Amino acid sequence: LGVLDNKTDLGWHSENTPRGVATLVKNGVINGKRKQINVGKAVATAVGGGSKDEMDYINMNPQFEVYPSSYCLNPKVISENDRVVAINSAIMVDLTGQISAESIGTKMMSGAGGQTSFAIGAYLSNGGRAITAIPSTAKGGEMSRIVPQLTPGTVVSTPRTLADTVVTEYGVAKLRGKTQRERAMDLIGVAHPDFRAELEKEAKRLYWPS
Numbered sequence: 001l002g003v004l005d006n007k008t009d010l011g012w013h014s015e016n017t018p019r020g021v022a023t024l025v026k027n028g029v030i031n032g033k034r035k036q037i038n039v040g041k042a043v044a045t046a047v048g049g050g051s052k053d054e055m056d057y058i059n060m061n062p063q064f065e066v067y068p069s070s071y072c073l074n075p076k077v078i079s080e081n082d083r084v085v086a087i088n089s090a091i092m093v094d095l096t097g098q099i100s101a102e103s104i105g106t107k108m109m110s111g112a113g114g115q116t117s118f119a120i121g122a123y124l125s126n127g128g129r130a131i132t133a134i135p136s137t138a139k140g141g142e143m144s145r146i147v148p149q150l151t152p153g154t155v156v157s158t159p160r161t162l163a164d165t166v167v168t169e170y171g172v173a174k175l176r177g178k179t180q181r182e183r184a185m186d187l188i189g190v191a192h193p194d195f196r197a198e199l200e201k202e203a204k205r206l207y208w209p210s
Contacts, residue, residue: 021055078121086118097163144195148202
């Protein structure tokens with residue numbers, strides 16, 4: 001979270017409050033003053049994972065509010081704040097923009113958490129954006145996380161209709177409002193270079209009729 005150290009007037013509405021957030025609140029980076037609901041509050045379903053100093057700062061601090069998931073993960077509630085930037089991770093993204101954060105085929109790796117809720121909430125928020133941040137590869141570079149098609153049986157956590165921005169160490173793919181071919185080429189552009197040729201070959205097979 002150090003990348004946020006020089007920012008000001010940020011708000012926090014999340015499923016969890018990970019290490020570093022309390023320090024950003026303490027330093028005034030996150031103050032919630034520009035929020036439309038829960039103004040001045042850092043909101044989440046749970047807090048934890050921080051240092052003892054951070055947990056001591058959170059304890060009985062009225063700047064922090066904890067709500068049930070029925071509130072924090074309600075897309076309508078999320079969207080009531082303007083310019084929501086939802087940041088989530090994923091296991092893989094296919095060239096249509098389908099995002100899986102839960103399984104590879106039928107093998108379950110995780111749960112959906114608040115990913116779908118925040119994707120919808122950000123989409124409905126005035127000026128909101130939904131960002132999926134992933135490394136370009138898995139298994140020590142042996143496998144691309146950007147794939148032509150999801151493995152059969154893979155759970156789709158965020159549908160292509162809600163896919164907005166995908167970020168890897170190789171750049172940013174902005175998918176919202178793009179055609180299928182544009183999406184495929186933008187995603188190939190942020191894939192690991194070792195996999196781009198094969199991805200382009202598959203994209204042309206799938207989306208450029210002969």
